[in-house]
Amino acid sequence: MALKPTIYKTTLNLIDMNRDIYVTEKLMLVLHPSETDVRMMVRLLAYALNYDQDLAFSKGLSATDEPxxxxxxxxxxxxxxxxxxxxxxxxxxxxxxxxxQVKLxxxxxxxxxxWAKHCDALTGxxxxxxxxxxxxxxDRLSELCGRNMELTITLSEDQLYVTAGEQQLEIDLTRLA
Structure with missing residues (x-):
């Protein structure tokens, strides 16, 4: 019997001080059976960093022809x-x-x-x-992960602040190429 994906209902309060975006989004994140909580949460960070009203999660790991x-x-x-x-x-x-445009x-x-292995190929x-x-x-993002989440992600320069209740994590973003 195949494992089924798990649904995570998420309220995302996004404060993007770099682009002057302040929105609240209700999202349904789907955790594929072979995906970790951390990977799902990194997808959410990518969503916040690239927020656009037309930005959407694809079918995920099960669709090899989609990002x-x-x-x-x-x-x-x-x-x-x-x-x-x-x-x-x-x-x-x-x-x-x-x-x-492509972002990784x-x-x-x-x-x-x-990065040492693929730097030349990706930089070009x-x-x-x-x-x-x-x-x-x-790795600490899994501490904030729950089936019903309310998260605030604040973006300022190359810093992300992720808050859930009383817990807050600071995450650095580094551009490689």
Whole structure:
């Protein structure tokens, strides 16, 4: 019997001081059976960093031809393709061929090794931005994760402040390329 995805109902209060965006969104995050809580929460950080009223979560890990998040125009073209994790250069090239802009948010304890291996290939890609989050900071996101979440994410410069109730985490964003 196959495991089913888990639904996380989320109220996101977004304060983006970089772009003067102040919104509250009701979201349904879907955790794929093979996905970790941390990865799902990093997808939420990517959503906050790229908020647009047309930004949407895709089908996720089960759809290999779609990114984690994207902005699709009414005509079906893609203006922004967003990946989370340590994607291969081939995967990012697929985004470059289909979208106006591609962003990758890498995280995890092996980001330095992954980046050393793929730096040249990813740095040379047009219209592509690569960022990373420190593993020690994003690993704590699972502490805030719950089936019904109310989170406030405040963005200021290259800092993200994630608050749930009395808990607050500070997460650094580093641009790699």
């Amino acid at each position: 984690d998040l994207w902005v699709k125009r009414p005509d079906g073209s893609v203006s922004c393709w967003i990946e989370v994790g340590q994607a291969s250069p081939e995967r990012i090239r697929k985004g470059v061929s289909r979208a106006d 948010y890498a995280y995890g304890s092996e980001v330095d090794v992954w 890609l047009p219209k592509t931005e690569v960022y990373s989050f420190p593993a020690v900071q994003v």
